[in-house]
Amino acid sequence: MRLAGARGWRRVSPVLAAGLLVMWLLLNQTLAPGQFAVGLVLAVALAWWSATLRPLRSTLHRVDLAAGLLARVLADILRSNVNVARIVLGLVGGRRIRSGFVSIPLDLRDPHGQAALAAIVTCTPGTVWVDLDPDTNVLTLHVLDLRDDADWIRVIKGRYEPALRGIFE
Amino acid sequence: MIMQALDHAVTFASLCVIVAMLCALVRLFLGPAAQDRILALDTLYLNGMLMLLILGIRSSSTMYFDIALLIAVFGFVGTIALAKFLLRGEVIEP
């Protein structure tokens, strides 16, 4: 039987292991050395074991872009919350609200980046991720307040996609 | 003075969440389609989680946090199972 050699240890994703360790410490609300050791062992073991479940690996490149992206996403979430609240309460000055689907051709190819984009889009009220065609890489969104298709293409391609491509590709 | 204001704020927030849960409940009964009911159930779970957090603030106990986390997990699994049933269940039925 071959014990985990150099190749075995490379399977452990450091980001996943660190995330699991932080989660363990937060759940136990402690920084005690004992819990830290248990958490470390569990995190490394689970990260090693889950590599067989999930062969897809990604590497992070420009993590520094994440802070700007996060700030932008939080600002967008705040703004669209106010917009959706106004639509729900009918405070739109008698304007008729038209909702519909928008198709956006994506350049982002990395599955982790696409997952992050899905989380961003879905967590912003007013837009829901509908579908991503795996062949043509065309993203379909449903937008509550659809004034102009080009606006939304500009938002996705201009505000989110460059940062996500920088981080994941 | 400020603690009284905080008490009122907690009461206000729980009333808001109760109204939200009632809205989701009405949508759950009205439907009309099955996906509307599932969406309403998902919203109901989320509002219930927020209610537990507010109860935790009110009683200043951290025990409610664990229950809220569990409710979030159960809500996710339940919604996924129901949505998956809508997608797959009709494939089998003619």
Add this chain to the structure above:
Amino acid sequence: MTATLPAWAALPAIVLLVCGGLLTAIGSFGLLRLPDFYARMHPPTMGTTLGAGCILLASMAISSGLLGRPVIHEILITVFVVMTAPVTAMLLVRAARYRGTRQQKQP
């Protein structure tokens, strides 16, 4: 509720609780009010993101103020909700589209 909460924790908590409660209520009211399923997908997201975020921040502020040390384990719920919301939304929309196309085929 104990009377030992410092003002730096209580004041933001009041504002956050009121905002979070209102956002959640408006979001669920939208679920009731909007006309069709796809439009109804959107308002509950308000409760999921900013509404839940406000109440979680308020909870963090209050428990940190009460215990005198930073309590941030509420952030786990935020992370979980952010990671699961797209999965739920995607499956629901897919189910709705599938059922919609089936109903159109059967007159």
